[in-house]
Amino acid sequence: MFLKAENVTITFGGVNANQNVNVSFEKGQIVGLIGPNGAGKSTFFKAVIGFNRVASGHIYFKDEEITNQEPYKICRKGISTTFQKAQAFPDMTLEESVRVGAYCRIKNKKEAMAKAQEMINFVGLTGKEKAKISKLNMYDRKKAELAAALATQPELLLLDELFAGLVPSEVELILKYVKKVSEELGITLLIVEHVLRVVMSLCDQVFVLENGQIIASGSPEEVANNPEVIRAYLGGDSNVAAG
């Protein structure tokens, strides 16, 4: 298995935000993690990248245990992420902030700049290199964050609600880049999303979280037609796939 989370339990003040979560998938896929607000999706994400402490259970990446390792070490092993609330170095230029990601593997400044430029071009931000991050709009900021994550040269990229806060036309556009990440860069994707239409059309495999527990998993069709999922996600009154 490429990524394997085994009985992962995460506790905040006595409440299990994740309880015995099992998620595993192979390399090269686009995997979805869906569930209602507060289900524990972001909590799981942050456990994978070392931000949340796993109380019990194990996480393996390429058969190597990464449970509760420091975030920077996990990044260097090849896992990168974008956060639900877009994170930035507000006072840096776009170029420099993407370069922070590039420095994960490249020590030489010139080479890191080249890598940063490559990723800025990749996400379609060419020409905005010298702009301060704080001056960019939400759409460009999300792309900037994506570029920085890609500059670390990950094998697995986690996207936490990348589409949230964007207008539908922007969602269509950024979707194009997400597909490119998978197809052109060959990076495995784990996508947390509540825009279900996106997940259903994009993913090879979907996991559904509710109240910190996995209640279903399988192909998008299987999951969409699972009565348990329909109940949990939409109160049973409409079709999940319609999003």
Add this chain to the structure above:
Amino acid sequence: MRSVKWTKRNSIYLAVLLALAAFLIYLPIGGSRRNINIGILVFIYIALGQSWNLLSGMSGLFSIAHALFYGIGAYGMSLMLARAGSNPLVGLLVGIGANLLVALIVGMVGSKLSGLYFTMALIGIHSIFYTLAGQLTITGGWLGISLPREWQLTRKELYIIALAIAVFMTVLFQVIRSSRIGTMFVALKENPQLAASLGSDIRKWRILAVLISATMASVVGSFYAIYMMAHNAEVFNGTVSLRIMMVCMVGGVGHIFGPWVGSALIIMDEYIRGAMPTEFASLSVVIYALVLIVMALLRPQGIMGSKIFQPKEVDVRAIENLDAREKTE
């Protein structure tokens, strides 16, 4: 190459810097002995300002007792020259060596725990050094330590060395800022969590920031010992730390020319002190406090600065707090 936009702001920088340069050239040529001394003091605080600027402005660890590193540098020099009969190069290196050791301890505390613990470690170690320097026989206690006459330099030599140190520290600041190290320092100041998630080892960079900053301050302290030819434990005095912070905060924290502009404060302070009867000499602290309050009200980012100083906590796992804030917004 990147093109530089010529803004009104740039013109102001240039005007201020030219005026300062003219004044600094005038001092050793036409200036009195007293003016040359003020010039040297200005350079000392510019160089110390760059050291503080690197640690607190660039990497975001707030150094509240920066005199620690400066004082160690001074004693490294004076002890080596006066007690070991050694030469200034050895004095300089001993100061730096001692500083690296102290910086490593403070840096390790500062990188493991939150910024608050860094401040506490700094204050703790500072008070140990301050007290020991004032008590021990080898340091000459509160009477202090005198350097052998053979190492005495002329005013003009001292002035040129001080200028060179100030320029060197400024260039060093810029070289570091534009290198990989500088990018990492700024990244961990602006968003340590994001920096960690992008693969940067925050602890390593934090410790490195303290080591570099301490080394810079050490050089200035060693110079000060030779400049004064005698000093006591007051090199560790809190007023020194306060002045360093003031110079940076008035000039603009994290800005390369912040300490240059802020050092005008030192000139002002010296002239006011000169004009006052000696019993009011300690009034400078009052002046600093007033300037600080006025600055906080009118221009909290400093004269050159664009951003208000905001120290960040070191907890790399704390990114969920940002998310939590988002949810309640």
